[in-house]
Amino acid sequence: MFSDADAAALYDLLNPWDPDRHPEDHFYYPLVMGAASVLDIGCGTGAMLHLARARGHRGRLVGLDPDRVALERARRRADVEWVEGTAADAPKDANFDLATMTGHAFQFLVTDNDVRASLVAIRAALRPGGRFAFETRHPxxxxxxxxxxxxxxxxxxxxxxxxxxxxxxxxxxxxxxxxxxxxxxxxxxxxxxxxxxxxxxRFLDVATLNTFLADAAFTIEAQYGDWDGGPITADSREIITIARRS
Incomplete structure (x- = not known):
């Protein structure tokens, strides 16, 4: 037998969250540790928020994910809030400083309606001037x-x-x-x-992605083509975005 719980445990083995070893985690780590309150959308088993709390984050940390079994594993740490739901279920007027979607979770928003509803909800969860950081593979x-x-x-x-x-x-x-x-x-x-x-x-190109962000009243603060903060080029594998609530 290979249960859903087994799959969640295997996910942690396949995707260990370690900012000291993995460049993508190293990119997000200072953003998370520097924000007073963080909403991690598509948090999965909660590894990023677990580490943030373990390393001294004292603010509000909330993980949101539709996978109940993954959240059960995340709840091994009780000093973080865990909420079952999709990006479109992000809490309104929560005044988060930062929202994240790591691990290419944004690409699971497959339809235009999924993208629009999610961005509207994420914006509503942020304080004025709050930031949304995420990445998607460049098509x-x-x-x-x-x-x-x-x-x-x-x-x-x-x-x-x-x-x-x-x-x-x-x-x-x-x-x-x-x-x-x-x-x-x-x-x-x-x-x-x-x-x-x-x-x-879904593999959105830069122009389409940025149109969705603008329509949702986000301003692009920065956009990179690699985890070292390089520009998007003809060889870039990633579209890494930090968008600010307008």
């Missing part, structure tokens, strides 16, 4: 072409806390306009499939 590099079992860089071998070994890989099912649908497979080392999870991601 120009077609990252999904790397998501296949035949690509050795996409196959991950790991061992969980009980000593059980796993193999994880991805395969793309379809590419329709700017939406990519794929599935991830978790298997035993011999290839015996334990679990298959499907998802769709």
């Amino acid at each position: 120009q590099v077609k990252a999904w072409q790397e998501w296949r079992r035949s690509n050795p860089d996409d196959v991950v071998e790991l061992v969980d806390a009980t000593g059980r070994a796993f193999r994880v890989w991805h395969d793309v099912d379809s590419v329709l306009d700017d939406v990519v649908t794929f599935h991830g497979t978790t298997a035993e080392p011999d290839g015996t499939v334990l679990r298959v999870d499907s998802a769709s991601l």
